[in-house]
Amino acid sequence: MGFINVKKKEVQIKIVYYGPGRGGKTTNLDYINKKYKQRIKTEMVSIKTHGDRTLFFDFLPVDIGKIHGFDIKIQLYTVPGQVKYNATRKLVLKGVDGIVFVADLQRERRDSNIKSLEQMKENLLTHNKDAFKIPLVLQYNKIDLKDQGIPLLSVEEMEQDLNSELKVPYFVGSALTGDSVVETLKKIISMTLISFRKELQ
Amino acid sequence: MYNVSQEQLETIDVTLKEDLLSIGVHCAIVIDVAGNTIAQLDDGHCTFDVTSFAALAAGNFAAVDAMAKLVGEQQFSLHFHRGENESIHFSKVNEDILLICIFGQDVSLGFLRLKTTEVINKIKIIWQR
């Protein structure tokens, strides 16, 4: 549910980073926050456990500028990745406009990726949203682990597991090093804005 | 995705000002359940980050709502946090919108609740137009 404030001439867009636990969702936001903190100007809000795991969500508002006179305010959220927090994940998905699914390239995380994506589709349905229709981008994260000899899934395998039906844009990268983090975000914002475009003209 | 007219927003602003700020509420915010700020009015002394506040408030409201369902309640009608200087009162306008009031000790909760009920009725009507 994007929100257009005609009075203030602003558009608020909610983008949610979704994916299995310890997949790098919060790290994506941390990277953006750190790198663009001079431009972002606002603060990142994290609700986490003592073990530094996301408990509820991370939240980073980013004002990217104007299109057709409208201020575009992007609100980035992450969901808690741990399996037990599905109720919370559902809550965060409420009113989502675009999703980045952050998958883990580690071979041992293969099942987690698939299960998480399936659950996301179900959760979206509870909000009357369809994973096949909502703006969505996949990010295959942790490519940096390749150098450390940790067994990773190939891009083909990832595509087969996660994107064979969805057929959405994907990026291979590393949230830790920032590889593809910005590209992923630009892509999802761009896709979301395209679907908003009619409202802005 | 939805869209609110300038007139609607102005009318909401007037309502917040007339019914809530006038009785000493420090800050009144109307947000949607996704955490977007629809309207925000304060007495000029509120310096906190309203965007983050709205996101947390929406999350909090959603969490409490989910808790209500778990114990078999449709919803908890009163969401209220009392602080030493500032208190927060949440109320649901409709399925999409929440009204949040931040107020000090000089405002009686009982009276605020009467006032928010009135404001909610007004906002509902504004929203439906």
Next chain:
Amino acid sequence: MMHGAEIIKELKAAILAIEWEITDEAMDNLTRAIESLQKRWAGKKPLLVCLQVLGTLGQYIKKSRERAHQDAINLLPVVFATLETVVTDDVMDNGRKIVLVRETVEKYNRLKTELAKPRKTVAREVFHSSVAERVREAAPAAPGKSPIRDILDQKEDQAVDGAFNAIFQEMVGDDRRGAPGQKAPAPVPPAMPSAAPQAGPDAKEVVLARVDDEEFPEADSLLDDFFSESGLDFSMAEVKAEPVMRAAEETVEVDLGRIEVKREDVAERGRPVSEVEEEEVSLVKLERIIHAMRAALGKSLLTDLAEEIASLRSQYPNHLSVLLFLEFIASLGRHLDEHGDVARDLSLNMLETFYDRLSHALFTMQPQKNLLASHLDTINDYVTWQALVAGELAEARTVAAPAPVQEMAEEMSAGMLAAVRGVVQREVAELRRELLQLIKQR
């Protein structure tokens, strides 16, 4: 004997409940609690005054609901706090307590004045110019004129404030309500346009659909600009160097169990406690003397009494009501001084009654009419007392020597009658003025 805190427990619960939620039930509980205390405290004026204020405020709030004046709701716990102090504070002396009650009654009187003023409706017009549009569409208003709605609303406000006064008058049993055209219309709840069942043309909710084969060049260039590397004071090494702690300094971390609020200005907003005016209580000494007389009547006390009365007279040279009561008290004092054995208990009782009426006159919230009644009662009581004392004295004199009965009668007619006349004249004038004002208002 029950402790003060125990006695007002029910009232306290009622007040706290109202602070939490204002419902008819909560307001009725308040009324019940007040009624039971009114019986218990019969004759205790300062306590009854507080109860009366609470009762009036309560009925006003119940009647006006969300249209009530904020100050009326805020005054409720203040009045209760005063009452609680008076009832439960064993350390505070009575004089201080009376000052407290008077200050509270003064606040209440200010509120009444405030409510008598018409409320400003600047913001309201803006609201109704848009929201009540449909009402006006349905019932066409005079074109180009100020909307009927606004006038109606103004009337409603006045009705609520009028209701306040009406309740007040009912409470104090005032019969001035007979003034022409004066009635207290029940406040009409704010009439809102009826809700439209469907969303209007402006509100839309659309489920976003993914568009795979479209470009949005404006969006892309905006994104390129925002996320461009140029001008960023940033290196990859920085991010890698602090993988765990990064961003900690910049983020508001709402961690489980530790919530950091960065704002320091919160504390500043705490409003300063309004300063309590230090006012000299001139009745304290008088009260003490009169109470002491009850315990042990002595020459020195009677001298003290005479001195204190003289001092009070000079402090309130223009307060006719006070002067009148002092006159009677002085007379009783002189009698006790000269013929302390004649009608002693009756005189002492009379002294206390007169003192109570005097202290009540000083901080009363009663309308003038009731004050006048109090004065007339006092005069009547005094005359009765005097006749009785004169009879007893005459009896005694037939046994002993001739006594100054004549003297006493003269005493009454000289200073007292002047005071009585002054009070009555002033009060009649005051009543007339109020009546004229009421007629003018309607």
